[in-house]
Amino acid sequence: MPLFLIDPPSWFYYLLAVIALIGLFTFYKNQTGKSLAIFAGTAFPLLITLLIDYAIQSPREQIVKNIQAIAAATQDKQIDRGFEFISSSINYRGHNKESLRAAAMNAYNMYDWRGAKVWDFTREEFSQDTETTATQGFMTSLEGGGGVILYCKVKFVKEKDGVWRVTHFAFYNPLNRDKGTEETIPGL
Numbered sequence: 001m002p003l004f005l006i007d008p009p010s011w012f013y014y015l016l017a018v019i020a021l022i023g024l025f026t027f028y029k030n031q032t033g034k035s036l037a038i039f040a041g042t043a044f045p046l047l048i049t050l051l052i053d054y055a056i057q058s059p060r061e062q063i064v065k066n067i068q069a070i071a072a073a074t075q076d077k078q079i080d081r082g083f084e085f086i087s088s089s090i091n092y093r094g095h096n097k098e099s100l101r102a103a104a105m106n107a108y109n110m111y112d113w114r115g116a117k118v119w120d121f122t123r124e125e126f127s128q129d130t131e132t133t134a135t136q137g138f139m140t141s142l143e144g145g146g147g148v149i150l151y152c153k154v155k156f157v158k159e160k161d162g163v164w165r166v167t168h169f170a171f172y173n174p175l176n177r178d179k180g181t182e183e184t185i186p187g188l
Helices: 010-030 033-055 059-075 079-085 097-110
Strands: 116-119 126-128 133-142 148-158 164-172
Touching: 010 033, 059 079, 059 116, 059 126, 059 133, 059 148, 059 164, 079 097, 079 164
Parallel strands: none
Antiparallel strands: 116 133, 126 133, 133 148, 148 164
8 A cells, every 4th residue: 555645744634634624615505405415525535544544554654663662661670571673683782682782771870861752753754665674863952961862874684584673773963963063862
């Protein structure tokens, strides 16, 4: 199914809604069988688009859901639950999955870290390179220990079990996004 139908942009919904409202206005004004058919014909594409969008998750929607699950796990101090979405092939500045897990546990004790909050998942910050690789950018705040706000760019791979998992991530100054130099995180 085309990505445009399973993850339509907001403007497409607005367009279909305006067309449906015109059909509704036509029906309200005339109240005939023909105007009812016009309304049904204009509302049907909006209804079908909604059903397809909610029935099928796009890769972007799955990735955003996984990022939000990782952030929720950090806030609940359930590191293992968050690491379900980290690939065993991850390599971040020489850290593998196990050393990243240890660094995350250490951050709770050393830096008064209370987890991460994430937001600003726009379609413009998403790119799917192949059927099994994608990148998503978003804003994050590292709660506690100073409450730093950063722009994060995360690379994902769709593994054999069908789950999108993190293979690499990088943090940047939120004003420059990924155009500036990569920021370092204490403990990593």
